[in-house]
Amino acid sequence: MIIALTVIAGVVFPTVLQAEETAQMLEEERLRAVYAMSLGDYLVTPGDSYTLSYRVGTEAISATVLVERDYRINLGAFGVISAEGLTFPELRQRVESLVVDSYPRSTPRLVIRSLGRFQVTVTGEVERVGLSRVDGLTRLESVARGRATEYASMRTVTVRRADGTRTTYDLFRFERDGEVSQNPYLRPDDRIELLRAPRTVRVSGEVHRPGTYQLLPGENLRELIERYGGGLTAAGDPERVRIQRIPPNLRATSRSYEVRLDTSGPETSADQELQDQDRVTVRTKDQFLPVVFFEGAIFAGEEREFEVREGVDAPASGYARYSHRYRPGDTLADAVRSISNRLLPASDMAGAYLTRSMASGGEIIELDLEELIYQRDPEVNPELQPGDRIMIPFRQRFVTVTGGVHAPGRIAYVPGRTYDYYLAQAGGVNPNRHMGERPRIYTIDGERRNRRDEIRPEDRIHFSTNSPIFYLGPVTTVLSLITSTVSMILLLQ
Numbered sequence: 001m002i003i004a005l006t007v008i009a010g011v012v013f014p015t016v017l018q019a020e021e022t023a024q025m026l027e028e029e030r031l032r033a034v035y036a037m038s039l040g041d042y043l044v045t046p047g048d049s050y051t052l053s054y055r056v057g058t059e060a061i062s063a064t065v066l067v068e069r070d071y072r073i074n075l076g077a078f079g080v081i082s083a084e085g086l087t088f089p090e091l092r093q094r095v096e097s098l099v100v101d102s103y104p105r106s107t108p109r110l111v112i113r114s115l116g117r118f119q120v121t122v123t124g125e126v127e128r129v130g131l132s133r134v135d136g137l138t139r140l141e142s143v144a145r146g147r148a149t150e151y152a153s154m155r156t157v158t159v160r161r162a163d164g165t166r167t168t169y170d171l172f173r174f175e176r177d178g179e180v181s182q183n184p185y186l187r188p189d190d191r192i193e194l195l196r197a198p199r200t201v202r203v204s205g206e207v208h209r210p211g212t213y214q215l216l217p218g219e220n221l222r223e224l225i226e227r228y229g230g231g232l233t234a235a236g237d238p239e240r241v242r243i244q245r246i247p248p249n250l251r252a253t254s255r256s257y258e259v260r261l262d263t264s265g266p267e268t269s270a271d272q273e274l275q276d277q278d279r280v281t282v283r284t285k286d287q288f289l290p291v292v293f294f295e296g297a298i299f300a301g302e303e304r305e306f307e308v309r310e311g312v313d314a315p316a317s318g319y320a321r322y323s324h325r326y327r328p329g330d331t332l333a334d335a336v337r338s339i340s341n342r343l344l345p346a347s348d349m350a351g352a353y354l355t356r357s358m359a360s361g362g363e364i365i366e367l368d369l370e371e372l373i374y375q376r377d378p379e380v381n382p383e384l385q386p387g388d389r390i391m392i393p394f395r396q397r398f399v400t401v402t403g404g405v406h407a408p409g410r411i412a413y414v415p416g417r418t419y420d421y422y423l424a425q426a427g428g429v430n431p432n433r434h435m436g437e438r439p440r441i442y443t444i445d446g447e448r449r450n451r452r453d454e455i456r457p458e459d460r461i462h463f464s465t466n467s468p469i470f471y472l473g474p475v476t477t478v479l480s481l482i483t484s485t486v487s488m489i490l491l492l493q
Contacts, residue, residue: 398412
C-alpha cells in the first residue's frame with residue numbers, strides 16, 4: 001500500500017502543479033491581452049488571436065480569427081483583409097465597419113484573445129548571442145537590459161527591422177527623460193545589436209544623482225555633473241571636484257587631481273575632458289569647517305550601526321574621541337543636541353566639562369548635558385571655538401555599600417531607589433559592627449547626600465563601625481590569653 005500511495009503521489013502531485021502553472025500562464029496571457037486593448041499604439045502582430053462577435057437578428061455569432069505571418073486576416077463571410085502597419089484600434093474600426101455594412105444593427109465587437117509571440121535576435125556586447133522570445137507588447141529596453149554585459153552601451157542600441165531599415169536608440173533618454181520613442185515595441189525578425197560603451201564614468205559625492213554613466217562624444221565634466229548627476233547639492237563645493245584617472249597600464253599608478261567648476265584654464269575648466277573609467281567626486285563644503293571634540297564616554301563609530309539599548313552599557317568601556325564639525329556661531333547646546341544619540345548609558349551627564357585650547361584662554365567650564373539637551377535656554381551655553389574639548393566621564397551603574405553590613409560590596413544600580421533598597425541587598429545592618437541605622441551617603445564627588453534623597457550611580461553608602469561588641473571581642477581575647485599565660489607560669493612554679 002505504501003508503494004502504491006508513493007506511485008500515486010508521484011503521478012498526481014506533478015500533474016496538479018503543472019495544471020496550476022498552466023492556469024497561471026493563461027491568466028497572464030489574458031491580462032496582457034486586456035492591457036494591449038487599452039493601448040492606442042499596439043500594432044497588430046502575426047500570431048494574434050481575436051474574437052469577433054456580432055448578432056444577426058436574434059442569433060449571437062462568435063468567431064475566432066488569427067493574424068497570419070503576412071498580416072492577412074481571414075474574416076470568413078466578410079473576406080480577407082491585410083492588417084500590416086495597423087494598430088489594433090484601427091483594425092477594430094475597420095472590421096466592425098465591414099460587419100455593420102453587411103448586417104446593420106449587429107453590434108459587432110472585436111477583442112484580443114491572446115498575443116502573438118515571435119523571436120528576435122540579440123548580438124554584440126551580450127552575455128550570449130541568441131534568440132529571445134517576445135510578444136507585441138515587448139519593448140526594446142527589457143530585452144537589451146536582460147542580455148547586455150556590464151560594458152554594453154545603452155546609448156547606441158541598434159535595431160534592424162525585417163525590411164532592412166536600421167534605427168539607433170538611446171535608452172538613457174527613455175529611462176531619465178521618459179522619451180518613449182527611444183524604447184520602441186519589438187517586431188518579428190528584429191535584430192538587436194549592442195555595442196561596447198566607449199566611455200563609462202562614475203560620479204559620487206555631493207550630487208543629486210550619483211552613479212555610473214555612459215557619456216556621448218563631446219560630453220565631459222560639466223555634462224556629467226549637471227546633466228547626469230543632476231547638479232550639485234547645497235553642500236557641494238564647486239571649487240573642489242576630484243578626478244581620479246585609472247591608467248590602462250596596470251603597472252602605472254592612478255592619477256588624481258582637483259578641478260574647479262567655476263573657473264577656466266588647463267585642468268581647471270568645467271569642460272575638462274573625461275576618459276573611460278574616470279571617477280569624479282564632488283567634495284562637501286563642510287569638510288573644512290572648524291572642529292570640536294567629544295571625548296570619554298561616547299560612541300565614536302558609524303552612527304547607523306549604533307543603537308542605545310536600555311540597561312546595556314556596550315560599548316561603554318574604553319576611551320573614545322569623536323570630532324564634530326560646526327558652523328561659526330553654533331553654541332555648545334547645538335553641538336550636544338546633534339550628537340545626543342552617541343551618548344552612552346554610562347555617560348556622566350552631570351559631570352561633563354569643556355576645556356578651551358590655550359589659544360582660546362585654556363578655560364575649563366563645568367557642564368550639565370541634560371540641561372543642554374532638554375532645556376530651551378540653558379544657563380551655561382558658550383559659543384563654540386575651534387579646538388574645544390567636551391569631556392564626558394564614565395559613570396558606572398552600581399552603588400557601593402561598605403562598613404557594618406552583612407554583605408558589603410557593589411550592588412547594581414536601580415533608578416528611583418533610596419538607600420533602604422541597597423541596605424537590604426547588602427544583607428542589612430550587622431549588629432556586631434553597627435548600632436542603630438545612621439549611614440553616611442557620599443556622591444562620586446565626595447559630597448554628603450541626605451538619607452531621603454534618591455541614590456545615584458556610583459554613590460557610596462557607608463555604615464561606620466560603632467558597636468561596643470565589635471571592640472570588646474578583641475579585648476576579651478587578649479585578656480583570656482594573658483590569664484592563660486599567667487596561670488601556666490604559676491603552675492610551673
